[in-house]
Amino acid sequence: MTSAACASEELPPLARLALARSEVDRAAQHRNDEAWLAAAWASPGTQVLVVERGHALAAFSADTARLVFVAPAAAPDGIRFLLGEAADGTVFFGVNGPLPDTSTLSGAAAQIRRISLREVGPLLSDRDAGLLTHAVALANWHETFGHCPRCGAPTQPFASGHARRCPVDGSEHFPRVDPAMIVLVTDADDRCLLARNAMWPARRVSILAGFVEAGESAEQAVIREVAEETSITVSQISYLGSQPWPMPQSLMLGFRARAEAGTDITVDADEIAEAHWFSRDELRAAVASGEILLPPPVSIAHRIIESWYGSPLPGSW
Numbered sequence: 001m002t003s004a005a006c007a008s009e010e011l012p013p014l015a016r017l018a019l020a021r022s023e024v025d026r027a028a029q030h031r032n033d034e035a036w037l038a039a040a041w042a043s044p045g046t047q048v049l050v051v052e053r054g055h056a057l058a059a060f061s062a063d064t065a066r067l068v069f070v071a072p073a074a075a076p077d078g079i080r081f082l083l084g085e086a087a088d089g090t091v092f093f094g095v096n097g098p099l100p101d102t103s104t105l106s107g108a109a110a111q112i113r114r115i116s117l118r119e120v121g122p123l124l125s126d127r128d129a130g131l132l133t134h135a136v137a138l139a140n141w142h143e144t145f146g147h148c149p150r151c152g153a154p155t156q157p158f159a160s161g162h163a164r165r166c167p168v169d170g171s172e173h174f175p176r177v178d179p180a181m182i183v184l185v186t187d188a189d190d191r192c193l194l195a196r197n198a199m200w201p202a203r204r205v206s207i208l209a210g211f212v213e214a215g216e217s218a219e220q221a222v223i224r225e226v227a228e229e230t231s232i233t234v235s236q237i238s239y240l241g242s243q244p245w246p247m248p249q250s251l252m253l254g255f256r257a258r259a260e261a262g263t264d265i266t267v268d269a270d271e272i273a274e275a276h277w278f279s280r281d282e283l284r285a286a287v288a289s290g291e292i293l294l295p296p297p298v299s300i301a302h303r304i305i306e307s308w309y310g311s312p313l314p315g316s317w
């Protein structure tokens with residue numbers, strides 16, 4: 001066994017995933033406290049993040065970005081959610097509504113742009129990354145799940161936008177999160193299995209991923225998906241970490257697994273266009289030659305591949 005293979009037995013934990021960072025207390029104890037919420041909304045220091053179809057406004061400088069907030073009085077009408085309270089007492093709300101007109105905002109308006117979580121996640125501070133991920137996840141849910149699954153009536157938000165209630169039958173409904181597993185598969189030589197989804201453009205590759213099905217554990221999903229997509233049988237499954245991926249509503253659960261004896265690949269052509277084993281040297285060479293493109297830093301896939309590779313990854317999408 002090579003030293004690289006020994007090292008890979010213990011991949012480092014996935015610290016500071018771009019969309020798994022936060023700094024603001026969610027202050028869940030205040031979600032049903034109407035007096036506290038009214039006082040917070042009336043406070044001049046309160047900050048409101050407007051989210052429209054998964055997008056918000058951010059101001060860019062150099063290679064960092066910060067979210068653009070508005071005062072409560074300048075926020076549009078829309079579903080309001082309490083995002084939390086910072087250590088300095090600043091309260092943050094989200095509102096699902098039309099984005100502010102950038103020409104009316106103070107500061108360098110030219111640097112302010114409409115952004116998505118995917119685009120800006122790694123550039124934000126811990127505070128802003130957590131606020132935007134929380135707000136986008138809630139906004140996506142309200143936009144999609146506005147009716148009662150029991151009777152079909154339109155439901156109403158409560159708990160500061162963290163739940164909805166049916167006015168007809170009183171049933172309560174909570175944000176939907178779809179668990180998905182994503183797995184780095186290695187073989188006995190510590191090569192990594194990378195695949196191109198049939199829906200992706202040429203050259204893009206990543207590790208295997210798929211939704212956890214009803215009545216299935218995440219580990220069972222790892223075994224099933226890898227077998228379905230590549231015909232590889234895996235064991236030695238270990239958990240690495242998770243990251244919300246509210247595009248629109250996934251929670252990515254990261255794993256590694258070891259291919260058992262056979263490493264011959266037969267892809268499920270409906271889902272996977274191609275899949276190959278890469279050593280670290282082969283990965284470096286394939287990226288350098290332009291043969292493959294690796295996933296972007298915002299993704300847990302990037303970070304899992306990086307933890308196997310052992311140093312910052314070369315070229316990504």
Ligand SMILES: [Zn+2]
Binds near residue numbers: 148149152
């Ligand atoms: Zn109902």
